[in-house]
Amino acid sequence: MLILSQAARSHRARQGPRGQVTPRGGFTLIEVLVTASVLLIGLLAMTSTSVVVNSLRRSAGDRSIAQAALQAIVEDLHASASEADSDAANWANDILADYGPGGTPGDAFAVPGLDPWEGETDVATVQIVLDEMATDAVLGVAAGMPRDLDGDGNVNATNVSGDASLLPVIVRLRWRGETGQQQLQQVVYLLRY
């Protein structure tokens, strides 16, 4: 109140004898406040830019973690296929013992540093395709399916776990990032040799 009354008095004081504003009036308090507001808006813009930059950096960091995890899983799948019994009857099952349901790490697991999508419990999922007749449309990826996976020249088996020569594997990573839900996926082909 004191400031406002002073401002009013000041405004009156700058009027000449005939009520005209003098050319030497300087800034009024309202002008100073407007300037301050403009500066504050500038400051807020700077702060929000900083927040956005930080958010983008965290987002890039998350993606980097996800890419490293994806590569690790893909490389490990190849190692698992190499380690598995080369006998056709056991090969796919040995891989499933690692990356199938109940295996270690299993077909769904956490990735340190990444949070799963809302309503989901795991970040990484590994889908080993055992059905020769599954289509890309159903799988949701470009895996070149359907195709012959057991090397018998036919595309008719619904489960090749006992005689597979080739296994398409879909690795997906879904995490909650700074800018929303993110996803990375890759199709890997494991060969029995």
Place this chain on the structure above:
Amino acid sequence: MSCHPRTIARNPRAGFTLIEVAVAMVIVTVILLATTMSLQKEAEQVTDLQRLTYAERQIQDFYSRVEERLDFAQGIDATTTLSTSLSAGATGTMLLEDAFGFPFEGTVVVEPGGASAERVTFATLDAPNDALDGLTRAVRSTAASSHPGGSIVAWEGVCSPVENQTAPPAGTFDGLTDDLRGNLFFRGDGMGFAYRRPVDPANNGVFIDAGGVRWGAQVGSTNTLDGCAALVFQPTATFTEADRAFDINRDGDLDDVFDLGRIVDLSWDATDVSNGTHDVTLLSAMVLQEQNAYASDLDSDGFADPIFFWNPDSGRLRIRLFVLMGDVRGREVVKRFENVLYLRNGAAE
């Protein structure tokens, strides 16, 4: 309302009242202070971000360079036995059954896991005689003792899962590490990884001859069938929790001492080291390991953290780094990085 003539005379020149000036100055000062603080904070954040980003880029670059080197490589298990006994005071030569894969300088563990386990640093590899020369005994807080012929000798780089993963007896393993495939008991320090790769000495695009893949290494600029190589952690500085007032391994105290080191790629002529050795730094000194307790737990998750973890059976190499990223807003930042490589050519026989 009437005005005093003297007051009217002053009004055109009156300018601001004292209170106006005071209020304006306070507002301007507050804004200037806020601007200055904001700009300072912004500048600090930009510097911190640049530092973190640069460090992360270095790590990614490191992994790319390792991948490029190991793409077709074959791992070497540098483990052998003493061909003759080694007395407690011997500092000259250690004779091995087979020195293949042992780098031209480094540290070995004799009788790992036993009561007589001793770490010994060697200055030179004498490949023709399968010997390690210039010994410094009892390093890394171990005690010097005599070792009978036939005792196991492992290069400190070696780190692999032990065969018995169900309930290995004490002394048969050095630690338990967490892994994508579950927790694994392992033996070794994991400070390096010895390898060889297909080479083309004549530079005519022939990497395979009648005997199979022509294994070797690039020593300096020379591709040689006699070559061998190793990625190695080399400590260059000491880093104490007390000095930095920072509990690096989050174990609740400031008592621990760490080695801060770089990762180098060593290569040498495995038939005769005097024919050539070479080293390239792949990652500058930003990797942490607890001094005298290599491969120990660095993030208090209850599991050991060797840098290199090699499974010869599956051809799988895990490289886990704890990196000192730098000081961010007065706090040291240590970040864990991990990558897995599948070496399609497995392990050397």
